[in-house]
Amino acid sequence: MPSVAINPILIRRAAPADAQVIADLVDLGEREGQLLPRSLSAIRASIGDWLVATDNERVVGVGSLVEMGPTLSEVRSLAVAPAYRQNGVGAKIVDALVDEARARGIPTVFALTRAVPFFEKQGFVVTVKADFPEKVWRDCIVCPVRDACDEVAVVRSVNSKT
């Protein structure tokens, strides 16, 4: 059961004024042990890559699309406010990020996650990180927990149906 009354959830591009609430939701996901940190300045610098889900204009979920190259983007830092979870908000954000990748002409999206069943429900399939050398060489190599990483790689074509 939702613990808040939920109005229609709308997805929109993030605006600079959303940076702090995005940072707060990502911080929470980090404290829950599910997300890697993103600094406020990094969020501000990448604000054009973020989408937010809103309930009556209040931001209740966030996610970003990070281009790894001309044919590959990462769904990163997906987070929904706890009171809004299990109501389809995360699925809506992923749908919109996949739409965004398609609009940018990017055929494939992936994520590194522990929420594998959630991504499988959005049409992703489990794969291996070695499929994404762009990611491994850009981010994993400098990650402090790279030798103990328990995130699973999941991938989806932007044209596949869920």
Ligand SMILES: CC(C)(COP(=O)(O)OP(=O)(O)OC[C@H]1O[C@@H](n2cnc3c(N)ncnc32)[C@H](O)[C@@H]1OP(=O)(O)O)[C@@H](O)C(=O)NCCC(=O)NCCS
């Ligand atoms: C993971 C997260 C984004 C899901 O958001 P949500 O709005 O609760 O997800 P939805 O309601 O859209 O769920 C869609 C489906 O996935 C399932 N699901 C949701 N979260 C799940 C999880 N953590 N693990 C497994 N399945 C999950 C739901 O039960 C639902 O299944 P159904 O369609 O059979 O009912 C949210 O739990 C969250 O913010 N968690 C903390 C941060 C995090 O783990 N981010 C993902 C790492 S990239």
